[in-house]
Amino acid sequence: MKFLTASAFAALTATAALADPIAYEFDRTHTEINASWIHLGLSRQSIQFTDYEGTLLLDMGTPSNSTVDVTFNLIDGFWVGAHHERFIAHLNSEDLFNTAEFPTAHFVATSFETEDGQTGTMTGDLTLLGNTGPVTLDVTLNGVNEERGLAGFTATTTILRSEWGLGYAVPAISDEIIITINTELELITGDAE
Template structure:
């Protein structure tokens, strides 16, 4: 999908890339990022969970988009939030019925490919590892905006949606009463980090 970035990225970023011929690293702006999952609960409602503790980068290669990489690690022990007063539910999610964080405290997503047809939307493919299992995941990605921070660093904003089947990761507890299909939603702003002082 990164042909889109070639057209939309700021001139300053293009100049930097041409001069360095190296991928440009972006980091999450945590104050403007939401990573969430939602599911059907017995047909009565849709429930959701946010992943709040994560670390990762997008290394964007403007000259050869296929060389761009995404790598994100989620801390599941302290990084699950389902709303106030949900400690018992979070404890259940951390148990062997779901994430089994005593054995696998993190989840890890690594991008494996990017494709676009119109230069404005695209599909990101990657491998998601959690609960000791690794399976492919596809995300539909839209670049919302490309610009600069107040101090002139390149900034990108995008939205991604996808779906996974949780039983593939040995998390089939309560299926089919609680849906096996989990909808994923990511809305994020990413920035080139400020130079180290």
């Protein structure tokens, strides 16, 4: 995800041509993509998305040249805790994600903005259940490990799920969904563990 700032890119790509986007990948052992909601006004519940593939080409000199394109496989791609097979089956049903017809969700970034090199926004298009709409994430660069070619980010946004055709049980189950991404990215050519 193109949240890397000029200073972070300089540290991570000192030997690369500054004008060329650099390929990164998710460190899956240190990435969590979480969506949460309020259930019956009583508690916050959540799911994690566990099966995803992304193209992450980051350009320090010209952020608009960066590419973030992530596809989520929703079939067998949810984690809701132990012993929740019935809930996962409901998530896959026509009430909710309808994965028989729409097995994936897709996010493509369209713009990146930062003023201080540590925080900024990434705006893009989210496609879910055949519906596409804009999403803006607030992004924080948590840190950079130059030696290992790693960078850590947190990104958050709030969406109204009904805008993507996921209106089941609103308002008993909140329409507002908080999406939180905590991730470490690594250079594809790196040897981080």
